[in-house]
Amino acid sequence: MVDGLRVYGRLIAAQVRSQLQYRASFALDAAGTFLISFLDFLAVLVLFHNVPRLAGWSVHEVAFLYATSSVAFALADLIVGHLESLSQRLRTGTFDILLVRPRGTLFQMIASELALRRLGRFAQGCVVFGYALTGTHIDWDVGRALMLVVMVPAGFVIFASVWVAGMCVMFWTTEGGEFTNAFTYGGQFLTQYPIDVYSAWLRRFLAYLVPMAFVSYFPALYILGKDDPLGLPRLLQFSSPLVAVAAACAAGLVWRAAVRRYRSAGG
Amino acid sequence: MRLDWEIAKRGWRRYAAYPAATWAGVFTNTVFGFVQAYILLAVYRHRTDVGGYDAGDTVTYVWLAQALIMTVYIFGWEELALRIRDGSIATDLSRPVNPQRYWLAFDLGRAPYHFVFRGIPPFVVGAFVFDLHYPSPGLAVAFAVSVGLAVVVSLGFRFLYNVAAFWLIDHRGVLRLSVTVSLFFSGMILPIAFFPGWLAAVAHALPFASILQVPVDIYLGKHTGADLAGALAVQAGWALTLLALGQLALARGTRKVVIQGG
Numbered sequence: 001m002v003d004g005l006r007v008y009g010r011l012i013a014a015q016v017r018s019q020l021q022y023r024a025s026f027a028l029d030a031a032g033t034f035l036i037s038f039l040d041f042l043a044v045l046v047l048f049h050n051v052p053r054l055a056g057w058s059v060h061e062v063a064f065l066y067a068t069s070s071v072a073f074a075l076a077d078l079i080v081g082h083l084e085s086l087s088q089r090l091r092t093g094t095f096d097i098l099l100v101r102p103r104g105t106l107f108q109m110i111a112s113e114l115a116l117r118r119l120g121r122f123a124q125g126c127v128v129f130g131y132a133l134t135g136t137h138i139d140w141d142v143g144r145a146l147m148l149v150v151m152v153p154a155g156f157v158i159f160a161s162v163w164v165a166g167m168c169v170m171f172w173t174t175e176g177g178e179f180t181n182a183f184t185y186g187g188q189f190l191t192q193y194p195i196d197v198y199s200a201w202l203r204r205f206l207a208y209l210v211p212m213a214f215v216s217y218f219p220a221l222y223i224l225g226k227d228d229p230l231g232l233p234r235l236l237q238f239s240s241p242l243v244a245v246a247a248a249c250a251a252g253l254v255w256r257a258a259v260r261r262y263r264s265a266g267g
Numbered sequence: 268m269r270l271d272w273e274i275a276k277r278g279w280r281r282y283a284a285y286p287a288a289t290w291a292g293v294f295t296n297t298v299f300g301f302v303q304a305y306i307l308l309a310v311y312r313h314r315t316d317v318g319g320y321d322a323g324d325t326v327t328y329v330w331l332a333q334a335l336i337m338t339v340y341i342f343g344w345e346e347l348a349l350r351i352r353d354g355s356i357a358t359d360l361s362r363p364v365n366p367q368r369y370w371l372a373f374d375l376g377r378a379p380y381h382f383v384f385r386g387i388p389p390f391v392v393g394a395f396v397f398d399l400h401y402p403s404p405g406l407a408v409a410f411a412v413s414v415g416l417a418v419v420v421s422l423g424f425r426f427l428y429n430v431a432a433f434w435l436i437d438h439r440g441v442l443r444l445s446v447t448v449s450l451f452f453s454g455m456i457l458p459i460a461f462f463p464g465w466l467a468a469v470a471h472a473l474p475f476a477s478i479l480q481v482p483v484d485i486y487l488g489k490h491t492g493a494d495l496a497g498a499l500a501v502q503a504g505w506a507l508t509l510l511a512l513g514q515l516a517l518a519r520g521t522r523k524v525v526i527q528g529g
Contacts, residue, residue: 055309173291
């Protein structure tokens with residue numbers, strides 16, 4: 001584990017160095033990503049121009065959901081977003097190279113890239129979080145602070161697991177990145193608003209089965225001190241870390257099953 | 268004309284060759300349609316009308332927008348930019364057909380494929396779950412014309428940000444910016460009816476409304492009589508303007524292009 005992290009650190013440091021070779025290009029790219037992502041949040045503000053509260057949530061409370069989900073998503077995108085290139089590896093047969101190296105295939109895929117410009121999106125999430133704090137009254141205590149510290153990594157793990165599991169579809173279909181977008185980008189879209197706006201079946205499917213509600217909604221209920229309009233057990237508000245661990249295990253198992261099925265195209 | 272027809276057929280076939288990708292895309296559009304429909308419907312728990320849109324108009328807008336995403340190809344296109352970067356554009360320029368005319372014909376072959384196979388399936392799913400509005404036969408014809416114009420406006424705009432690759436080493440920044448701005452101001456993320464007055468005015472002054480909001484409004488019967496003719500005229504105006512700008516930019520870019528052998 002420690003050794004794995006050390007290797008990951010080395011591989012990624014090389015990536016980062018190469019991206020920083022073109023400093024101006026990198027700065028423009030990151031700043032662009034940062035600015036562009038605000039048009040996405042502008043949609044939330046425009047929506048609230050029409051209503052003071054959405055399903056009982058104020059604009060700042062929705063911004064809280066948006067920001068925590070956005071930060072977790074940006075981290076997942078940063079660490080595993082490039083798994084999309086799997087499709088190309090499978091088509092050309094270059095996935096074989098990963099199989100003969102003395103490390104896990106998933107590890108090698110993850111360590112193959114780190115697009116720093118995606119930090120622009122992370123920064124946007126932080127700014128929106130600041131905006132959320134200006135308009136929400138939170139009774140900060142140890143429990144709430146701890147929850148905030150835990151919810152972002154948990155959300156990151158959930159998003160990353162969904163990404164990994166979704167990408168495995170490619171072992172069967174070769175293409176299919178777009179199918180996975182429904183769960184990753186679609187899941188993120190869903191987590192930006194309180195889940196009680198969705199119909200029951202959509203919640204069961206995308207909020208509980210694909211556990212998107214645990215990214216921001218349940219922890220936010222606790223931190224903001226809101227009553228759950230759905231009247232679900234309070235325990236759920238504290239279960240994001242457990243759900244994250246379960247999601248990661250499930251994603252790992254799916255990946256192993258998928259790799260076992262891999263037939264080389266002969267690269 | 269015969270040439271354009273042959274190019275258009277290739278546009279259709281290119282995308283028809285990957286049915287699995289088509290179905291994956293339909294699934295994704297459908298999921299996004301549901302999420303967006305429920306978010307926007309939550310607004311109608313508090314009021315019955317937003318900028319002239321009732322709840323039925325809004326859910327219809329959501330499913331039409333999902334249906335038109337691929338038809339107007341709003342999520343970005345960089346094929347021409349890549350050809351400029353790797354120098355293949357030199358081959359294109361030596362052909363007896365103007366690159367813009369080629370891509371327009373190709374796109375007008377691609378768009379019907381995406382309308383039928385990426386557009387209709389999610390819309391049908393949406394129609395099973397929500398109370399959607401359906402147009403009169405007259406409006407349906409006007410809608411079809413408007414979607415055709417929307418494709419041309421979209422191609423005109425995409426052609427412009429691709430041609431920028433003549434001047435830029437890396438076109439992807441411009442691509443990303445263009446896609447985001449056009450997504451927002453076309454009304455793809457939220458209907459322009461939801462925008463505050465000043466922002467709606469900005470949106471209607473830009474060409475992007477002609478890519479999505481105008482056809483959707485025509486479908487919903489928001490434009491009738493002279494107003495309808497006016498809306499179509501605005502679309503046609505943007506189509507011609509953007510195509511003309513594209514030709515101008517192409518001519519300028521061609522003059523400075525230097526191909527390093529190969």
